[in-house]
Amino acid sequence: DAGITQSPRHKVTETGTPVTLRCHQTENHRYMYWYRQDPGHGLRLIHYSYGVKDTDKGEVSDGYSVSRSKTEDFLLTLESATSSQTSVYFCAIRGVAFTGELFFGEGSRLTVL
Amino acid sequence: TQLLEQSPQFLSIQEGENLTVYCNSSSVFSSLQWYRQEPGEGPVLLVTVVTGGEVKKLKRLTFQFGDARKDSSLHITAAQTGDTGLYLCAGGEGTGNQFYFGTGTSLTVIP
Numbered sequence: 001d002a003g004i005t006q007s008p009r010h011k012v013t014e015t016g017t018p019v020t021l022r023c024h025q026t027e028n029h030r031y032m033y034w035y036r037q038d039p040g041h042g043l044r045l046i047h048y049s050y051g052v053k054d055t056d057k058g059e060v061s062d063g064y065s066v067s068r069s070k071t072e073d074f075l076l077t078l079e080s081a082t083s084s085q086t087s088v089y090f091c092a093i094r095g096v097a098f099t100g101e102l103f104f105g106e107g108s109r110l111t112v113l
Numbered sequence: 114t115q116l117l118e119q120s121p122q123f124l125s126i127q128e129g130e131n132l133t134v135y136c137n138s139s140s141v142f143s144s145l146q147w148y149r150q151e152p153g154e155g156p157v158l159l160v161t162v163v164t165g166g167e168v169k170k171l172k173r174l175t176f177q178f179g180d181a182r183k184d185s186s187l188h189i190t191a192a193q194t195g196d197t198g199l200y201l202c203a204g205g206e207g208t209g210n211q212f213y214f215g216t217g218t219s220l221t222v223i224p
Contacts, residue, residue, distance in 0.1 A: 031210065033212075035214070040122075040216060041216065042117075042119075042201060042214040042215050042216045042217045043156070043201065043203075043214035044214070045211060045212070045213070048210065048211065050210060056210075058211065059213075090155050090156075092155070097161075099144045099146075099161045099163055099205065100144070100205055100210075100212070101146065101158045101161060102146075102148075102156075102158065102203070102212060103158070104155025104156050104157070105155055106153070106154055106155055107153070107154070107155055
């Protein structure tokens with residue numbers, strides 16, 4: 001158990017509404033990541049954080065913002081959700097090994113109608 | 114940009130058969146990881162390889178990192194129904210801060 005909790009686990013919302021997904025870790029790890037998973041695309045990196053208030057963009061960051069005000073929490077916000085953002089979102093933390101293994105949460109399934 | 118391509122995308126085999134999954138890229142990676150994911154759960158790390166030509170074995174699973182560190186393979190010997198799942202490769206870029214995932218191989222082992 002890597003001590004990662006995602007909330008909510010399931011959410012249905014309408015186009016144009018704001019949505020925030022939360023990732024909480026109990027491991028005090030520095031690096032945290034948000035990925036989305038879609039059929040045929042594997043996992044794609046949205047944003048990642050390398051410390052409190054330190055974040056950077058991934059390969060599919062458009063339409064998403066993140067915040068990290070505490071080590072244990074990494075928030076992903078969709079300011080105005082679109083149907084193309086319907087996906088399963090995974091949070092991950094990076095382990096302490098130099099090779100950087102990732103430990104994932106159980107995912108948050110978001111449906112935008 | 115999808116940096117890692119996996120093949121095959123889907124694989125259905127009988128229990129006891131052998132199989133190989135490939136992960137290919139035009140990019141060089143500092144490390145390469147293999148994960149297995151079951152429905153409704155997050156991926157779980159199987160192995161990490163870091164040296165070109167490296168071979169690692171995990172019971173019936175054999176992982177190899179290409180000499181040029183651009184590709185990798187996963188070989189399963191005598192597959193079991195418990196091997197069913199989605200297999201994902203992931204490459205670590207130079208600084209080790211970002212990890213790019215392959216498209217995934219969905220394996221079904223039929224009893």
